[in-house]
Amino acid sequence: xxxxxxxxxxxxxxxxxxxxxxxxxxxxxxxxxxxxxxxxxxxxxxxxxxxxxxxxxxxxxxxxxxxxxxxxxxxxxxxxxxxxxxxxxxxxxxxxxxxxxxxxxxxxxxxxxxxxxxxxxxxxxxxxxxxxxxxxxxxxxxxxxxxxxxxxxxxxxxxxxxxxxxxxxxxxxxxxxxxxxxxxxxxxxxxxxxxxxxxxxxxxxxxxxxxxxxxxxxxxxxxxxxxxxx
Amino acid sequence: xxxxxxxxxxxxxxxxxxxxxxxxxxxxxxxxxxxxxxxxxxxxxxxxxxxxxxxxxxxxxxxxxxxxxxxxxxxxxxxxxxxxxxxxxxxxxxxxxxxxxxxxxxxxxxxxxxxxxxxxxxxxxxxxxxxxxxxxxxxxxxxxxxxxxxxxxxxxxxxxxxxxxxxxxxxxxxxxxxxxxxxxxxxxxxxxxxxxxxxxxxxxxxxxxxxxxxxxxxxxxxxxxxxxxxxxxxxxxxxxxxxxxxxxxxxxxxxxxxxxxxxxxxxxxxxxxxxxxxxxxxxxxxxxxxxxxxxxxxxxxxxxxxxxxxxxxxxxxxxxxxxxxxxxxxxxxxxxxxxxxxxxxxxxxxxxxxxxxxxxxxxxxxxxxxxxxxxxxxxxxxxxxxxxxxxxxxxxxxxxxxxxxxxxxxxxxxxxxxxxxxxxxxxxxxxxxxxxxxxxxxxxxxxxxxxxxxxxxxxxxxxxxxxxxxxxxxxxxxxxxxxxxxxxxxxxxxxxxxxxxxxxxxxxxxxxxxxxxxxxxxxxxxxxxxxxxxxxxxxxxxxxxxxxxxxxxxxxxxxxxxxxxxxxxxxxxxxxxxxxxxxxxxxxxxxxxxxxxxxxxxxxxxxxxxxxxxxxxxxxxx
Ligand code: SF4
Numbered sequence: 094x095x096x097x098x099x100x101x102x103x104x105x106x107x108x109x110x111x112x113x114x115x116x117x118x119x120x121x122x123x124x125x126x127x128x129x130x131x132x133x134x135x136x137x138x139x140x141x142x143x144x145x146x147x148x149x150x151x152x153x154x155x156x157x158x159x160x161x162x163x164x165x166x167x168x169x170x171x172x173x174x175x176x177x178x179x180x181x182x183x184x185x186x187x188x189x190x191x192x193x194x195x196x197x198x199x200x201x202x203x204x205x206x207x208x209x210x211x212x213x214x215x216x217x218x219x220x221x222x223x224x225x226x227x228x229x230x231x232x233x234x235x236x237x238x239x240x241x242x243x244x245x246x247x248x249x250x251x252x253x254x255x256x257x258x259x260x261x262x263x264x265x266x267x268x269x270x271x272x273x274x275x276x277x278x279x280x281x282x283x284x285x286x287x288x289x290x291x292x293x294x295x296x297x298x299x300x301x302x303x304x305x306x307x308x309x310x311x312x313x314x315x316x317x318x319x320x321x322x323x
Numbered sequence: 324x325x326x327x328x329x330x331x332x333x334x335x336x337x338x339x340x341x342x343x344x345x346x347x348x349x350x351x352x353x354x355x356x357x358x359x360x361x362x363x364x365x366x367x368x369x370x371x372x373x374x375x376x377x378x379x380x381x382x383x384x385x386x387x388x389x390x391x392x393x394x395x396x397x398x399x400x401x402x403x404x405x406x407x408x409x410x411x412x413x414x415x416x417x418x419x420x421x422x423x424x425x426x427x428x429x430x431x432x433x434x435x436x437x438x439x440x441x442x443x444x445x446x447x448x449x450x451x452x453x454x455x456x457x458x459x460x461x462x463x464x465x466x467x468x469x470x471x472x473x474x475x476x477x478x479x480x481x482x483x484x485x486x487x488x489x490x491x492x493x494x495x496x497x498x499x500x501x502x503x504x505x506x507x508x509x510x511x512x513x514x515x516x517x518x519x520x521x522x523x524x525x526x527x528x529x530x531x532x533x534x535x536x537x538x539x540x541x542x543x544x545x546x547x548x549x550x551x552x553x554x555x556x557x558x559x560x561x562x563x564x565x566x567x568x569x570x571x572x573x574x575x576x577x578x579x580x581x582x583x584x585x586x587x588x589x590x591x592x593x594x595x596x597x598x599x600x601x602x603x604x605x606x607x608x609x610x611x612x613x614x615x616x617x618x619x620x621x622x623x624x625x626x627x628x629x630x631x632x633x634x635x636x637x638x639x640x641x642x643x644x645x646x647x648x649x650x651x652x653x654x655x656x657x658x659x660x661x662x663x664x665x666x667x668x669x670x671x672x673x674x675x676x677x678x679x680x681x682x683x684x685x686x687x688x689x690x691x692x693x694x695x696x697x698x699x700x701x702x703x704x705x706x707x708x709x710x711x712x713x714x715x716x717x718x719x720x721x722x723x724x725x726x727x728x729x730x731x732x733x734x735x736x737x738x739x740x741x742x743x744x745x746x747x748x749x750x751x752x753x754x755x756x757x758x759x760x761x762x763x764x765x766x767x768x769x770x771x772x773x774x775x776x777x778x779x780x781x782x783x784x785x786x787x788x789x790x791x792x793x794x795x796x797x798x799x800x801x802x803x804x805x806x807x808x809x810x811x812x813x814x815x816x817x818x819x820x821x822x823x824x825x826x827x828x829x830x831x832x833x834x835x836x837x838x839x840x841x842x843x844x845x846x847x848x849x850x851x852x853x854x855x856x857x858x859x860x861x862x863x864x865x866x867x868x869x870x871x872x873x874x875x876x877x878x879x880x881x882x883x884x885x886x887x888x889x890x891x892x893x894x895x896x897x898x899x900x901x902x903x904x905x906x907x908x909x910x911x912x913x914x915x916x917x918x919x920x921x922x923x924x925x926x927x928x929x930x931x932x933x934x935x936x937x938x939x940x941x942x943x944x945x
Contacts, residue, residue, distance in 0.1 A: 110334075111576070113343035118576045125351070125574055125628030128659075136660045143630070143660055155338055183628070185349055 098135050098145075099167045101176060102196045102203075104323045107158040109187035112304070116151035122188060123148075127165055129183035132176060135166040149203040149310055149322070150210070150277060153284070157306040162203050162322045164196070192323050207277070209257065209311040209319050212285040214271040216293075218300030221268035226289075229296035230260055230271065233288065241287055248280065255283045268300065329414060330422040336408040344577035345371035346405065348419040351574040352627065354384070355420050359394035361504060363387050363430040364418050364465075368443035369854065371399040375573070376581035378635065379434055379471060383492050385569035393500060396420040396428075397573075400443050403852070406450055416450040425451035428465045430503060432496075433484075435473040438831035439824065439854040441480050444469075445846040448483065455843065457485045457530060462513055466503060466520075474527075475557075475604050476784035476891040478545075479831050479838035481529035485517060489525050489894055490557030490604075491590075493566045498523045521551045525558035532893060534836050542835060544888040556895040557604065561935045562943075563590055563611045570622040574629070583631035583664065584623045588616050588648070592637035593920045593937070596695070597706045597910050598737065600783035601637050603903075604896040606929045608920045612941025613644040617651050624661060633664045640669040640677050641920070643939045649680045670694055671713045675720045689728035689774070690721050696737060697747030703913040704739055706906070711751065715758045722762035728772045729759065735802050736780040736794040738910065745802050748777070749809025756814055771814055777806065778820035781829045784891045785898065787906035792882040793829040796822055823861040827853070829879035835890035838878070840871040897929035 107119060114122070124144050127134055136142040145166040152158045167176075173193050180190040200206070216226055233239070239250040258274040273285035286305045293300050311319040337343040365383055367374025374380065380397070387395035396418035401409060409415070415424040425431055431451070433444055448455045453464055460467070469480065470488035477487045488495050502523050506516040521528040531551035537543050547553050560566060568587055575582065591608040592601065620632050632652075639645065652663055663681045668674040670692045678690055694714050696702045702709060718729055733748050756773050763771050779799050782788045794802070799822045810817055830838065845867035852858040868875045883889065885904055902925070909916060919925045920937050930936055936943040 110330075110347040110349050113337055113347050114576050115344070118344055118578075121578075122574075122576055124630070127628070128624075128630065128661075129351075129626065129628035131625070136658075154343060185351060187349060 104192040105190040111187040112157035130179040133169040211309040215303040217268040221300035227262045229292040233292040356394040364428040366433045372579040375579040434471040438828040442850040478890045527555040584629040589636040597787040609938040693732040701744040730774040746809040753811045779825035790883040793879045899928040902927040
């Protein structure tokens with residue numbers, strides 16, 4: 094942070110239809126929101142100066158996020174409520190910033206700090222009762238490891254580490270919801286809907302994933318406490 | 324079913340298609356007006372990322388949404404994965420804003436940007452569940468109206484449209500909507516509605532015109548039914564400043580072409596290049612004045628959040644107040660990281676000076692210059708008022724100022740071209756390369772690039788070359804090899820425009836109504852997205868011509884006599900045939916015609932016939 098720069102951390106949601114955007118599309122949209130808001134954003138130095146802004150862990154296309162974060166550096170101090178007000182007014186409702194605070198330059202970046210994510214995976218289909226889904230999930234989780242092929246890469250997740258909390262299944266209208274908490278690591282993080290899809294397939298349960306929402310992204314303190322970035 | 328009924332069905336398809344952002348709406352500045360009682364869908368017949376930035380649609384969207392009780396929504400042609408999924412699931416083509424089936428609208432306006440999108444028009448109509456031919460539509464169907472650059476020879480696609488607007492849409496769309504509403508209110512049937520529409524200036528209703536042939540089957544002209552105008556003359560705005568362009572355009576989420584805020588600074592171009600259809604059909608030049616341009620740029624940036632603004636037109640560096648506009652914008656945008664871009668540059672000192680002004684302090688993207696031909700003789704034939712000294716001087720100044728890349732546009736196959744002219748391109752590129760090298764410090768010469776893009780000349784309707792033959796394919800290929808041999812290899816990247824594509828463009832550009840059967844046959848055989856290299860299939864088109872008994876070479880590769888009736892003679896851009904013929908003669912003698920915006924009137928007649936004037940800096944020249 095150059096002298097006279099202020100690091101504003103902003104929480105926003107990526108919900109509704111906008112969950113179909115890719116991470117890069119979200120990044121561009123948020124930068125445009127910041128410009129529309131007229132915030133005094135700082136520019137990076139170098140060959141082609143651009144807005145100084147940093148984002149938390151990416152969300153895949155199709156996955157919604159209720160508590161996502163970005164840091165934007167400002168050249169002038171602006172009241173938090175004022176900044177938030179103009180940001181929200183300049184954002185589509187489904188991508189609206191809703192909380193902010195200034196953070197110190199010493200604090201680690203969002204991508205480094207955020208290691209815990211909570212998800213909801215909504216399931217529908219003839220056999221999507223909580224009973225069926227729970228049984229299906231148990232058998233996959235009890236295996237202890239989870240293997241995926243993604244873009245030609247083979248990954249093995251140690252579920253004891255990747256799932257710091259037990260996945261829970263609850264009722265919803267026309268189906269059920271699985272609550273999954275995932276620990277993100279250097280080798281990437283487990284995509285919860287893959288776990289659920291595999292469970293349904295393995296147990297031959299006639300049900301499909303309707304949509305996935307990341308409900309929280311959290312920082313794990315050295316004491317092992319999970320806190321929100323803002 | 325109005326008000327978004329289709330979204331749940333559409334959303335179910337998104338997980339399995341590429342780039343769902345094409346289909347979701349909710350962009351900043353999109354207009355939602357569920358209550359309106361007249362509904363128009365504006366369609367660009369290609370994917371979202373190609374069509375989103377189209378300024379004509381942006382203007383019509385803003386204009387229509389500003390009319391009382393009228394709503395305009397957008398639609399694009401879904402990519403193949405999505406259209407297949409939609410057909411499988413029984414989901415018709417829908418508008419983005421309210422996710423309503425296109426068939427529920429009162430009017431479907433389809434812009435026709437380019438010859439290779441003709442097959443996509445049929446795909447749009449079919450996916451919308453409409454009969455592709457206007458003659459098969461009933462009272463239950465929306466009116467389907469076309470418009471755009473291709474309207475100056477609408478015959479190849481005429482049977483697919485109920486009407487085609489010729490010329491500029493700002494004022495005409497309101498007239499069209501008013502005429503359609505009045506027709507609905509008086510309970511007119513489709514035929515009577517079409518007749519009423521044909522009374523709107525600039526509106527061409529194909530069903531009221533018939534191509535006629537003599538006993539030998541030769542085309543002898545198009546005749547209008549009684550009551551319809553014999554000639555449909557283009558609409559033109561006298562004053563662009565009177566029509567504020569949209570300053571709140573839609574901001575896309577996905578990466579699109581021209582992903583920036585565009586402000587049109589002038590319309591038309593009277594440099595008079597003889598091959599250029601846009602230069603002939605968008606006359607006269609009408610500049611907007613500096614104040615509203617600067618105001619609109621700042622207002623537009625503030626409400627879109629773009630980090631780039633483009634000053635658009637056919638020839639932005641011709642604007643008489645450009646320097647002032649750029650200096651003012653630079654002052655206002657300092658420290659914001661927002662850049663200004665100019666889409667086309669003059670091949671002279673002024674052009675390079677302006678390029679320097681827009682990239683001051685920022686990043687220097689490549690410089691694009693269009694000498695078009697390799698020899699002075701050839702440049703005189705096409706009336707490209709540019710000398711080799713201009714070009715080399717510009718390149719030298721640009722490379723001295725820090726540019727390391729230049730892109731040059733050329734054409735082969737222009738009328739009267741010889742092998743010497745073709746070789747002249749390679750030689751000129753060699754001299755450009757040497758000048759660029761000389762002007763570059765030795766340590767940086769490794770990064771120096773000259774990119775050369777060569778297309779095949781396609782004669783276009785409404786130009787002085789509309790009578791000329793396009794080169795046959797074999798001859799194009801021979802000249803390409805002549806060019807390849809004369810082109811320096813080192814540091815030069817050579818790029819060709821596909822000659823099969825140019826051939827089809829040539830047939831579509833000057834074909835008559837009979838070509839519509841070919842378009843339909845090719846589309847039934849699977850032709851869509853022909854402008855996408857990986858989708859274009861020349862043998863599919865050859866088979867379609869064969870099946871319809873049409874010899875495409877007789878359209879593209881045949882010279883016409885001035886006396887011969889042309890399929891677009893009933894469409895007027897306001898430029899007289901007399902002028903086009905005179906320009907053609909001057910081409911053959913290599914005589915230049917100066918730019919009428921700065922020198923005297925060249926007598927194209929558009930100002931007199933349409934009652935408009937050249938407007939410079941917002942002031943009519945009178
Ligand atoms: S009528 Fe004359 S002044 Fe007007 S555009 Fe034509 S040549 Fe130029």
